[in-house]
Amino acid sequence: MNARVCAVIALAVGLATGCSGLRLYSNTLAPNLQIRTEAKSGSVFSSVRADVGIYRVDPQCRIEYQGTVDLDQPTVAVGIPTDRPSYLVFGFSSSSFLGGTRGSISQETLLRPRPGYSYDIEATYKDDLYNVVIREVHPASGVRRAIDLQPLTACGRVAERPAGK
Amino acid sequence: MECRVTTVLAVSTLLLAGCASQPQTAEEFRRAVPGAFMAKTETFEVDRSFRDVAETFQRRAPECLNVRIKTTSSTSTSYQVIVARYTPTVMVSKERAELHVQRKFESGVLKVSPEPEAGYYLLVADAYPLEKNRTRVEWFGPSRGYDVLVRAVKAWASGENLGCPDLTKI
Numbered sequence: 106m107n108a109r110v111c112a113v114i115a116l117a118v119g120l121a122t123g124c125s126g127l128r129l130y131s132n133t134l135a136p137n138l139q140i141r142t143e144a145k146s147g148s149v150f151s152s153v154r155a156d157v158g159i160y161r162v163d164p165q166c167r168i169e170y171q172g173t174v175d176l177d178q179p180t181v182a183v184g185i186p187t188d189r190p191s192y193l194v195f196g197f198s199s200s201s202f203l204g205g206t207r208g209s210i211s212q213e214t215l216l217r218p219r220p221g222y223s224y225d226i227e228a229t230y231k232d233d234l235y236n237v238v239i240r241e242v243h244p245a246s247g248v249r250r251a252i253d254l255q256p257l258t259a260c261g262r263v264a265e266r267p268a269g270k
Numbered sequence: 271m272e273c274r275v276t277t278v279l280a281v282s283t284l285l286l287a288g289c290a291s292q293p294q295t296a297e298e299f300r301r302a303v304p305g306a307f308m309a310k311t312e313t314f315e316v317d318r319s320f321r322d323v324a325e326t327f328q329r330r331a332p333e334c335l336n337v338r339i340k341t342t343s344s345t346s347t348s349y350q351v352i353v354a355r356y357t358p359t360v361m362v363s364k365e366r367a368e369l370h371v372q373r374k375f376e377s378g379v380l381k382v383s384p385e386p387e388a389g390y391y392l393l394v395a396d397a398y399p400l401e402k403n404r405t406r407v408e409w410f411g412p413s414r415g416y417d418v419l420v421r422a423v424k425a426w427a428s429g430e431n432l433g434c435p436d437l438t439k440i
Contacts, residue, residue, distance in 0.1 A: 234433030
């Protein structure tokens with residue numbers, strides 16, 4: 106591969122990732138989120154893709170973008186820290202092949218996982234209705250408990266919750 | 271002019287044709303819709319308690335309808351960006367649970383008449399308690415083009431689907 110081709114590829118990758126502001130989440134922590142995704146546009150003339158943006162939340166409730174995970178598989182495992190809250194932004198982007206229309210919509214939540222617990226997350230987009238449902242799974246019993254989505258304004262309450270309780 | 275702008279203008283202008291001005295309150299909206307062009311009202315009953323329906327409105331409306339939507343449309347000769355801010359309001363009393371949805375265009379759409387602070391009323395849904403844990407729901411809104419919003423509110427009332435409507439499809 107010559108230098109010119111490499112430069113073109115590098116530029117294309119740069120435009121596709123760096124310039125858009127999106128980057129892949131490193132996802133190096135032990136998985137504690139199992140995200141099950143079903144995204145259907147309901148039309149052959151349009152498509153829907155889903156992803157989740159992951160933000161670090163500091164003690165002052167400021168968020169810092171950590172990266173994005175494409176939810177392009179039926180199940181995707183993601184690891185997020187348990188020692189502080191994270192802010193998860195589930196995005197659904199639709200595009201129409203006819204008319205060139207694009208749209209994106211998202212559902213966000215704060216989540217501070219408990220150590221040892223796992224979280225079963227359903228992210229669905231069907232018939233133009235989307236939803237994100239989170240269930241906490243007890244490590245020993247496997248009992249599932251639905252968790253309400255928490256807006257960023259609930260940051261203080263989520264951050265103060267004692268870990269492991 | 272883009273189809274979307276044309277549609278918005280047409281709906282804004284014709285939805286309440288015959289009225290001196292756009293409704294400035296939910297009550298004015300209720301009164302205006304039944305006789306208006308491209309507007310509709312529908313009543314149905316659900317097998318859920320009034321309390322559950324009201325709670326669902328209170329929980330889902332802020333999560334799903336308090337959003338800012340940016341849509342882009344492009345053709346070979348044009349490129350358009352529309353930003354719309356949606357604002358839900360839920361009010362619950364013993365007699366009635368009300369869900370109001372208002373929309374304010376922040377860019378990309380011409381405003382043809384004075385609007386309430388949170389924007390024009392788009393939909394009003396009222397739930398009333400019935401006997402035997404049933405609830406009657408009556409909604410007022412556009413007759414065409416807003417199917418996803420109406421479907422979502424009806425599904426919340428019935429409890430069949432708690433998903434949020436993709437308002438980019440409006």
